[in-house]
Amino acid sequence: MTGWRASARTRQLATAALVALVAAIVTGHAGLVLLAAAPLAALAVLPRARPAELPLVTVAVSGARCFEGEDVTLTATVSCPAADKIDIRFVPAPTAAAAETQPGQWRINATHWGRYSPGTVLVSCVAGAWQAAVAVEVEPLEVFPRAARTRPRLVPAELLRRIGEHTGRAVGDGVEFAGIRPYVPGDQLRDLNRAVSIRRQGRYVNQRAASRAADLVVVVDSLTETGPPGETTLDIAAHGAAALAAAYLRVSDRVGIVVLGGVLRWLGPAPGDRQFYRIAEMMLRARYDAYVDPDLTRIPRIVLPPGALVVLFSPLAETGVLTAITDLRERRLPVIVVDTLRYEPAPAREAKHSPADLALRVWRLDRAATRARLAAMGVPVLHWGRDAELDGVLASSGRIAVRS
Amino acid sequence: MNRARLVLGLLAVGLPPVLGPAWTIAVASFGALAVVAAAWPWRRRHAAVSIAVGAAIVTCAFSHAGIPALAAEGVLILAYVLVNHAVFPARQFIAGVVATLVVAGALTVHPGVSAWLTGIGLAAAVAAFGVAVPSRRR
Numbered sequence: 001m002t003g004w005r006a007s008a009r010t011r012q013l014a015t016a017a018l019v020a021l022v023a024a025i026v027t028g029h030a031g032l033v034l035l036a037a038a039p040l041a042a043l044a045v046l047p048r049a050r051p052a053e054l055p056l057v058t059v060a061v062s063g064a065r066c067f068e069g070e071d072v073t074l075t076a077t078v079s080c081p082a083a084d085k086i087d088i089r090f091v092p093a094p095t096a097a098a099a100e101t102q103p104g105q106w107r108i109n110a111t112h113w114g115r116y117s118p119g120t121v122l123v124s125c126v127a128g129a130w131q132a133a134v135a136v137e138v139e140p141l142e143v144f145p146r147a148a149r150t151r152p153r154l155v156p157a158e159l160l161r162r163i164g165e166h167t168g169r170a171v172g173d174g175v176e177f178a179g180i181r182p183y184v185p186g187d188q189l190r191d192l193n194r195a196v197s198i199r200r201q202g203r204y205v206n207q208r209a210a211s212r213a214a215d216l217v218v219v220v221d222s223l224t225e226t227g228p229p230g231e232t233t234l235d236i237a238a239h240g241a242a243a244l245a246a247a248y249l250r251v252s253d254r255v256g257i258v259v260l261g262g263v264l265r266w267l268g269p270a271p272g273d274r275q276f277y278r279i280a281e282m283m284l285r286a287r288y289d290a291y292v293d294p295d296l297t298r299i300p301r302i303v304l305p306p307g308a309l310v311v312l313f314s315p316l317a318e319t320g321v322l323t324a325i326t327d328l329r330e331r332r333l334p335v336i337v338v339d340t341l342r343y344e345p346a347p348a349r350e351a352k353h354s355p356a357d358l359a360l361r362v363w364r365l366d367r368a369a370t371r372a373r374l375a376a377m378g379v380p381v382l383h384w385g386r387d388a389e390l391d392g393v394l395a396s397s398g399r400i401a402v403r404s
Numbered sequence: 405m406n407r408a409r410l411v412l413g414l415l416a417v418g419l420p421p422v423l424g425p426a427w428t429i430a431v432a433s434f435g436a437l438a439v440v441a442a443a444w445p446w447r448r449r450h451a452a453v454s455i456a457v458g459a460a461i462v463t464c465a466f467s468h469a470g471i472p473a474l475a476a477e478g479v480l481i482l483a484y485v486l487v488n489h490a491v492f493p494a495r496q497f498i499a500g501v502v503a504t505l506v507v508a509g510a511l512t513v514h515p516g517v518s519a520w521l522t523g524i525g526l527a528a529a530v531a532a533f534g535v536a537v538p539s540r541r542r
Contacts, residue, residue: 008450012485016457020478021528023465034474034507035461038482041503042496085491126489 004050007131013039047128051082055125057136061108061118064139068113068146074098074106074138076121083125092119096141112230113145113238115284144280145238147246150391152253155214156309156334165211165251172210179207215256215269215305216248218279221314221321222261222286227343236340236384237313238283243390244311245279255279256303259286260314260324264295266303297327309334315341316370316381329377337374337381338393406443412484413439413453417460419477424467435459442488453488457481475508 006014017039024032055078062073078086092098095112096119108118118141123134155166167176180193183203191205218241225234245255249271256269257279267275267282304310310333314321328335345360371381384393417435421428435456442452464477482500486492 009485009489012450012454012457012488013482015454016461016481016485019458019461023461027465029465031469031471031474031511032461032465034471034504034511035464035478035481037503037507038478038500039485041499042482042486042493045496045499085489 003054004127004130004132007126007129009126010043010046010129013043017043043129049128050130051080051127051132053080053082054132055080055083055086055123055134057121057123057134059121059136059138061138061141065142065144066110067144068110071107071109072118072141073101074108074118074121076104076123076136078104078123078125080125080127080132082127084128085126087124087126089122089124090119091122093117108141110141110143113143113235113283114287115140115142117141142281142284144277145235145242145283147242147276148239148390150243150247150389150394152214152216152244152247152251153391153394154216154309154311154336156307166214166253167209167211170210170212171207172212174209174211176209176211177206178209180204181207214248214253215308216244216253217256217258217269217304217308217310218244219258219260219310219312219314219324220283220286221312221318221340222259223320224315224317225287226315226317226341231342231386233315233317233340233342234287236342237338238286240311240313240338240340240384240390241283242276242280245276249273249276256308257282258299258303259283260321261286264299266300268302269305269308297323299324299327304328304331304333307333310336312337313340315339316367317341322370322373325374325379326377329379335379337379338390339381339383342384342386408487409484410439410443412480412487413442413456416477416480416484417456417463419473419480420460420463420467420469423469423473424463428463428466431459431463435463450488453485457485471508471511475504478504 017036020032020035020039024030024036058077058079060075060077062075066072074090076088076090078088080086088104090098090100090106092108093116095110095114095116097109097111098106098119099109100106110118117138119138121136121138123136125132125134152166167174171178180196181204183192183197183205187205193204193206196204220234220237220241222234222237225232227233227235241257245257248255252271254269254271255275257267259265259282265282265285267278270278310328312321312325312328312335314337316322316337316339325335325337345363347357347360374381382393382396384390414436417432417439421432435458438452438456438459442449442456460477460481464474469477479501482497482504486497
């Protein structure tokens with residue numbers, strides 16, 4: 001915020017008068033005083049009293065939280081009784097887009113997830129010979145990552161003894177066909193399989209698979225963030241985590257989250273829509289810089305219930321992540337790694353056997369070795385390509401990948 | 405309003421070279437560029453206006469314009485400065501025209517230059533600038 005100072009019009013008139021007077025004196029041409037007379041007279045009739053108070057700017061946003069791609073409305077009101085002219089502008093942050101719907105009101109589109117101020121409101125008031133400029137930074141907006149439509153495809157082999165919507169191996173009261181067996185007294189007549197009963201000259205009934213719930217723990221590796229803006233490894237991980245959490249919570253499963261990076265943060269598995277927002281809030285904190293080396297082998301037991309499916313989003317760039325995966329496997333948890341690295345370092349433009357080219361090849365070999373080591377541990381690594389949907393990526397894994 | 409700015413600005417910087425030496429056309433061209441720049445809504449628009457006005461005055465200083473021409477140029481410069489703001493202040497424009505007529509009349513009656521007048525004029529210029537521009541301390 002700046003105080004009251006001479007307005008642009010005042011400064012222009014004064015400059016014109018000064019230049020004309022100096023020119024008249026330097027050249028000895030008295031007629032040039034005529035050029036100064038008009039600006040000086042205009043200055044003399046300008047109201048010269050400085051306003052007592054600075055402009056009061058009030059900024060209101062329709063909501064403090066939204067999802068990526070959603071709109072919020074920002075309204076700015078200015079109170080400055082002495083002002084002749086008030087000019088209000090909004091300068092959006094690089095991660096937001098704004099369109100003015102009416103004077104003093106803008107529709108802001110949050111184009112990127114995170115916790116950030118959507119922009120700054122700039123107010124300029126002119127009162128007589130004075131002008132004041134006020135810049136108000138809008139309160140930070142919490143933009144949750146957009147959850148892409150995904151189906152809960154990954155199901156651990158051993159499901160919990162809790163009613164859910166996944167087809168379990170055990171026989172139960174679900175809807176999926178599991179087999180046939182001879183009729184025993186107490187069986188319901190609607191389960192009678194007529195075709196088999198006639199063919200085998202006996203009474204046979206259908207068996208159905210039990211519907212069970214699953215526990216999912218999403219692990220996000222925020223130790224490394226690389227890639228172009230909007231498509232960094234952390235952006236991809238956040239979108240993946242949001243999509244999986246939404247998909248599993250929709251079918252009454254329990255979902256938890258662990259953020260590897262800085263201080264280890266976690267949220268135990270829980271069901272319901274509320275859990276989604278708690279997970280989204282935790283994702284917002286994943287981006288903060290931290291200078292703490294987390295102990296990745298100390299993920300609390302309460303976060304990882306027995307039989308929980310663990311999906312880790314990671315660029316596999318830190319050795320600490322491999323330690324965490326090893327720890328998870330030692331706890332006999334089924335783990336799937338989704339590789340979030342979409343852009344590898346640019347290939348060297350120099351000769352083929354230059355040190356840069358050699359370094360890139362060694363780096364590729366190292367990543368291949370990491371993948372092989374994970375495969376040997378029974379951890380599939382799925383690559384989430386640029387044009388691929390998460391649903392399609394996970395479809396390639398299915399049930400075979402999640403043995404414990 | 406943009407068209408009025410452009411026309412007034414080009415008139416203000418374009419008239420003095422007609423009565424001046426050929427080299428003043430270069431200064432006037434520079435002023436014309438500043439006028440065009442000031443017609444666009446960008447951050448340094450107000451500085452461009454000042455530059456255009458300065459170029460017009462410098463061109464006048466080296467021209468052979470008489471009192472009527474300088475009076476007309478003074479009014480043009482004032483109109484150009486005032487039209488560059490959202491609301492045209494008619495009161496200031498009328499005050500400027502009246503002052504120009506008064507000074508033109510005085511110069512017609514007693515034109516002349518002396519060392520005393522130079523000193524007094526210099527002091528008046530500095531005093532006028534100091535009085536006209538409001539200071540932050542006040």
